[in-house]
Amino acid sequence: MAGGKLSPRQKMINLMYLIFIAMLALNMSKEVLSAFGLMNERLNESNQSAELRIKSFVENLNLKAEEQPEKFGLMKSKGEALDKLAKDFDNYIADLKEKMKASVDNPEEYESMDKGDFLDEYFFKGGKLKPEGEAFKNQIITFREGIVNLLGDDKGMEAVLKTVKEKFATDDVKRGAGTVEWLDHNYKGFPLVASLTKMTQLQADIKTTESEILSNMLQGTLSNELSMTNYTTIMETTKSAYFNGEQFDGEIVLGRTDASTKPSRVELTLDGRALTENQYTVEGGKVKLNIGTGSVGEHSIQGTLFFSQDGEEIPVPVKSSFATVSKPNAATISADKMNVVYRGVQNPMTISFAGIPDNKVTASAPGLSRKSGSRYIMNAQGISGREVTINVTGVLPDGGKVSDNAKFRIKDLPKPTGTVRGESGAVKMQRNSLEISTIGAQFDDFDFELPLRVTGFKFKVPGQPTISVSGSKLDSRAKSVLRKAKRGSDVTIFDIQAKASGVSILLKKVSPIIVELTN
Secondary structure, X not given: OOOXXXXXXXXXXXXXXXXXXXXXXXXXXXXXXXXXXXXXXXXXHHHHHHHHHHHHHHHHHHHHHHHOHHHHHHHHHHHXXXXXXXXXHHHHHHHHHHHHHHOOOOOOXXXXXXXXXXXXXXXXXXXXXXXXXXXXXXXXXXHHHHHHXXXXXXXXXXXXXXXXXXXXXXXXXXXOOEEEOHHHHHHOOOOHHHHHHHHHHHHHHHHHHHHHHHHHHHHHHHHHHHOXXXXXXXXXXXXXXXXXXXXXXXXXXXXXXXOOOOOOEEEEEEOOEEOOHHHEEEEOOEEEEOOOOOOOEEEEEEEEXXXXXXXXXXEEEEEEEEEEOOOOOOOOOOOOOOOEEEOOOOEEEEOOOOOOOHHHEEEEOOOEEEEEOOEEEEOOOOOXXXXXXXXXXXXXXXXXXXXXXXXXXXXXOOOOEEEEOOEEOEEEEOHHHHHHOEEEEEOOOOOOOOOEEEEEEEEEOOOOOOEEEEOOEOOHHHHHHHHOOOOOOEEEEEEEEXXXXXXXXXXXXXXXEEEEEOO
């Protein structure tokens, strides 16, 4: 258009074209500048709404952390650190924007903000960044790396962290065959209103990032709360023990077990008595009772657990029970056909029903009496037959009754055995030892402690008359015939009369003793 020789007319036409193009460009620039200004206003309005949402979220998070520190404590500390990073960066940009607007007469006349002088002089000097430019980049880097350090160990935040790194990147930018410094590429030479809008957009990115992170943190907590790994199955029954033949009415339900489900207050009673704080502990979302099982029988636990929710206490009723049974301390071992009681002695017996307290068990039979609890005494002396039947009845927790019985054979006391010097049967003994020995009687292999007292016996030396002795020692007549016995003679002690203390029945005949004299 400017080449070659042109006529004055052509030169005039060309000049008019240039003026026309310049006028078009000028009008387009004003429209674009106004568009940037309107965009900046919309972003400011959006940022104000986002700020209110974030403020409400943080306040709610603080309230939750006060009510349930185990569940929301870590989230609160991360949220506070995140909020500080965002506010520090946002305040820095807000201060910079004020400086940018102060460089023009009327910051609301966007068409007049077509120059980029302010930031060009504020950030750059020649081809290098000024300290103010470095400070701006450092603000971005501090925010970005602060987020990475805060959430780097959270697997659920990987997508958010990737977005943060992209939005707040400050690496050099490719331009053509080379690269341009990031701040130079984004802010140098741009109209002031465009840079102002970019700053507002950066504030929007900060708030969007904070809101997204807080939302993901809460979503993760709710996901963990709803996770089935935080539940266990619980069997609910109308009573704690069942007997053979009953209809089982158990119901399987889900119960929360995570440590965050912690009651703010516990009010429980055991059999109507209030539990103190040292009688229970809260562990892993469970209220663990630190109490003894108490006496045998049914025990009731009732009360209320209170949980904090949105500043209010939500009551959860508790109604449960458990049964205490007697602790087994011996196995029940019985030999067939060996159920035996003896006449003339106090036969001790243990009578009980498994799972039923002793005070709910009754036993009856001739000669049977109760000592205490499950201990009984059977006295079969007055029973004429050879068998006795013991009937037992137990009362169940629901009021029902169960019964059983057992037959026992009745036997007389076994035959006693005579003794001299504690020995029985055939005994070798010196003559003088026999003279001073005591004649006794005992039950061999008998489990009852039943001492026998000898009241008389007969004494026979070969070739000599039989001597009847009263008492348990040789008298003078017996000693006299003993002296006439020859060495190696068998002296017989027989017809031994014995009595048992406290027993009025007649004992069987006592076995004799044969003493071989050794001198």
